[in-house]
Amino acid sequence: MMKLISATPSPYARKVRIALAEKGIPFDLETEVPWHGTSVTPQYNPLEKLPVLILEDGSAVYESHYIMEWIEAKYPAPPLVPADIDGRLLARKFEVLCDGTCDAFVLMFFEQMRDQERQSPEWIARQRRKVDGGVREIARLIGDRDYAVGDSFGLGDIAAGTVVGYLDVRWPDYPWREQYPSLAAYSDRMERRPSFQRTRPTPQQITEKVV
Numbered sequence: 065m066m067k068l069i070s071a072t073p074s075p076y077a078r079k080v081r082i083a084l085a086e087k088g089i090p091f092d093l094e095t096e097v098p099w100h101g102t103s104v105t106p107q108y109n110p111l112e113k114l115p116v117l118i119l120e121d122g123s124a125v126y127e128s129h130y131i132m133e134w135i136e137a138k139y140p141a142p143p144l145v146p147a148d149i150d151g152r153l154l155a156r157k158f159e160v161l162c163d164g165t166c167d168a169f170v171l172m173f174f175e176q177m178r179d180q181e182r183q184s185p186e187w188i189a190r191q192r193r194k195v196d197g198g199v200r201e202i203a204r205l206i207g208d209r210d211y212a213v214g215d216s217f218g219l220g221d222i223a224a225g226t227v228v229g230y231l232d233v234r235w236p237d238y239p240w241r242e243q244y245p246s247l248a249a250y251s252d253r254m255e256r257r258p259s260f261q262r263t264r265p266t267p268q269q270i271t272e273k274v275v
């Protein structure tokens with residue numbers, strides 16, 4: 065059976081977990097803290113990042129957007145991207161926008177883990193601007209739509225739903241719900257899907273020095 069290396073808060077890993085659940089693909093979940101010396105992630109990904117999908121032949125598929133593309137290519141039914149090229153491209157654009165928003169948050173999160181006097185306020189402000197801009201654009205694209213792309217659930221919803229679900233867990237004070245009530249209602253609808261309910265993110269304790 066395939067195995068997915070994951071971490072409890074990871075929005076990137078949650079995308080893959082949701083896709084596998086929506087397609088009914090069985091897999092073993094291996095949860096770890098990739099920041100700890102005990103992490104097995106580097107054995108499978110030279111970039112030392114999870115998620116990593118380990119195939120039955122032992123080979124590894126890594127980088128969440130590529131794992132999502134791999135899953136869609138190998139297990140096309142039910143589709144998570146539209147058949148039309150513009151719909152497919154828009155779904156991928158959502159994933160780029162949402163992954164990038166998470167990336168900026170992660171950079172800010174770890175900068176703020178540094179001793180106060182070693183933190184760069186300029187760097188934090190730059191990353192915060194990207195998180196604000198990313199969430200603003202996600203809210204604009206979603207508007208008051210039922211789904212991110214077209215008229216059915218898919219990759220765009222997985223990407224958008226996981227990034228705001230991640231902010232709820234990692235940055236509970238971030239006021240995106242007050243700023244974007246339609247996005248908040250959309251997120252609440254997504255979180256009612258069984259694939260989202262089974263993959264709710266939770267914080268992890270990082271006990272080793274990372275920065």
Ligand SMILES: N[C@@H](CCC(=O)N[C@@H](CS(=O)(=O)O)C(=O)NCC(=O)O)C(=O)O
Pocket residue numbers: 071073074075076077098099111112113114115126127128129163170
């Ligand atoms: N672009 C990567 C980002 C993955 C990523 O940053 N993973 C984190 C864990 S989490 O932030 O998703 O919880 C990681 O493994 N970090 C370890 C490292 O960067 O060395 C993807 O989309 O898969």
